[in-house]
Amino acid sequence: MLNLVGFEYKELFTDEGIARLDQEFLDSLNKADSSLAEALHDYRAQGLLPASKAQSEFLLRLAPHVEQFITRLFALEKEVAELQAQTRSHDVVMEFKKHFVLRRARRYRGEFPETFADLDQWLDSQIRQRAWPDTDREWAISRLGEDWLKDENTHAEEIQRLTQWCALILQDPQAALAVTGWSSFRLPQRVDHEALVPLKKLDQVPGTPFVAPDGTLRRRDSFHLTDLRMDPRSVQSEVHYCLYCHDHDGDFCSRGFPEKKGVPELGLKVDPLGVTLTGCPLEEKISEMQILKRDGLNLAALAMAMVDNPMVPATGHRICNDCMKACVYQKQDPVNIPQVETRILTDVLNLPWGIELYDLLTRWNPLRAVQFAAQPYNGRKVLVAGMGPAGFTMAQHLLQEGCAVVGIDGLKIEPLPEAWLSAPIRDWSTLQEDLDERILLGFGGVAEYGITVRWDKNFLKLIYLTLARRPGFQIFGGVRLGGTITLEDAWSLGFDHVCIATGAGLPRVVPMGESLARGMRQASDFLMALQLTGAGKKSSLANLQVRLPAVVIGGGLTAVDTATEVQAYYIRQVEKVLERYEQMSQRGGEEKMRAGLSAEDTEILEEFLAHGRAVRQERKRAQESGESPNFVPLIQSWGGVTLAYRKGMRQSPAYTRNHEELIKAMEEGLYYAEGLDPLRAELDTYGHIAHMVFRQMREAEGRWLSSDQELRLPARAVFIAAGTVPNTIYEREYPGTLLLDGDHFQTHVAHGKSALQAVQVAEHCKAPEAGPFTSYTDEQAHRVSFIGDTHPVFHGSVVKAIASAKASYPQVMHGLNALAPVTQHKLPDFQENLRDLLTMRVLRVDRSNPAVTEMWIKAPLAARNFRPGQFFRL
Known part of the structure; x- marks a missing residue:
């Protein structure tokens, strides 16, 4: 049982309790160091100021006191001391x-x-x-x-x-x-930007693709977490490798790598791959965090990271690397900051009540100059459409400011167990599930559906929990902005602001012949369906039929993720087919099983059964040898999975943005074919794709030019990963509501109480004015902001989506404060009304007619806005 010293657990979720906690900290700090307490008072009074050496020194003095206070509050002196000793x-x-x-x-x-x-x-x-x-x-x-x-x-x-x-x-x-x-x-190696991914040519395979060098393959099996991260000692090695540059304003990992130090007007440096070295989009206090971690002050280090990134579970290892790219080490391996960040988080989570420690720091963190404590409800209500990284981060910031926030998402979001919401959780293991059998909660947007098992999605559950526990927060799945609810609905319901965080929309189409043939699929659709249907689970009856050889067309991280998951899924698929075929044959006989199959179905079945038996034999061999099964030779013998990109790997988005992901993917046995521009698919006698035909490109003086040569690759499955465009469907559904600038909403800034001014798209995420508002405004001066992948400045990565919320929420609050004064504060009535309008309930089911099943559903707002031709998701 959690026995907080001087507090009841539920007090920490009330405005009064947080205020009393903050005052007790101030009193204890004043007793321990009165000059530091006075400095904290000045720090808060000044508000948010640019990072400086003096600010860093102050925070490093204050952070140990924060750790000591929280440790005493949770009575964890013994456990925290043991963790520090282990670290040291x-x-x-x-x-x-x-x-x-x-x-x-x-x-x-x-x-x-x-x-x-x-x-x-x-x-x-x-x-x-x-x-x-x-x-x-x-x-x-x-x-x-x-x-x-x-x-x-x-x-x-x-x-x-x-x-x-x-x-x-x-x-x-x-x-x-x-x-x-x-x-x-383990010593740092020299960085060669032209050879960041180790490769070798494979001449005996059509297209002479690249593969991983000998001895580097990993034996992946199913959908468990594929990267368990560095061990504690390796992380400490990275921490000690850091130069702690904040003390001479050289922490480019956080602030961005300047073209010339001390001359900001010259802008930021661009690396040999053409990437602007912006550093951490959130400007985390990385150097300061590493010093605290070095000294074993793990809780203080987490608090330091959360000054700028309260949603720290959603970043870190295998998510972002902008900090590494801007590290002061440019000619040799950078410090692996994401590994350090994630280790700090997990070390705290693995303490008793670690979930509660993190949860408290989202609501109260004395290291923050602003939002150091959750503010009382201010009467303002904000609708956030999209519960991905941008949306849930915006919700966090607005809740801290005292707003009521309602998050909606077009896809279903599962509720969390009531016991987790109302009572403290002692062990982090309570929330952890094996990713191979994890139940999809639907919370997290692209982090839930677009990212595969290279990242521990249990972290999403932690973020979901911290928001769901907040009294001012509600979340509704199956509710789409523009479908169930419109902007006009939002204002009539009492919302003061709408934030669009709906991410990327439609996949880009690659013009080529037979693009709708069977076997052709959008890569993002495959990744999403794989997780939504549960097809990758042993227990699931869902099936996403995939055949080999497979080709993934594209050069970004979506293409990379798709290629690795196709390989893993194919093994699971043929095993499931074989097992079920044998079970059903025993019950009804093989002849009866095959009676209704077409010639094509029979051919595919024989293919899957043969491959399933080969997989079973490999498992048996591996078990007898006491080793992990090696499926790469089998997959490659069946044609393998090829990543086909129209240019060279070095020009691909995956290589320039996060080459480590390419290294990890190639270790799973992929083929990578360069200079292939898709022309058309060739079909078999059944109308199913059999080959992909590409125009071969040639490299000349750094450019890739067309040739008159074609390459014909065997392909039974083709996945298109040519990028996506921002989700601007609201404007297509309600023309004239929001101005567009190309394929995104036009960016605006606010001036005065109601005026909006269109601005040019900023150069990068560190630009001082990104333009967070759309063109929308009405007589009541309501505004609509747009963040994350919908925004041209912040699209492309989880960490930039999170940064978009951090950069935009102050302007949202400024707009809210310019509205007419709030006249009523009855939040429970507002929330109850929304529950009635947005929750879908089955009232009764009538099966009296054997030909028809009739369902009576109560979904008031969905019914009000329903249009003929629309689908209704229950």
């Missing part, structure tokens, strides 16, 4: 790396009078003389070095021999095998 236990390895590997061994040019084996045995004998645990040899050798360095004169011989041992590891690949996986010997 790696310091000895970091010192060994600095003093022996980097300073001595890397510069060693002397003789080697002893073999590596002799030196290795000598080190073992030295370790045996100590009473140290024998489970961590890296730590033990590091400790030896630390002890010897304390008296260099006495231990000069030992230091020399240890230096030679390290030098041999750096110079001899065979010796390096003895320290595989050791953080102390």
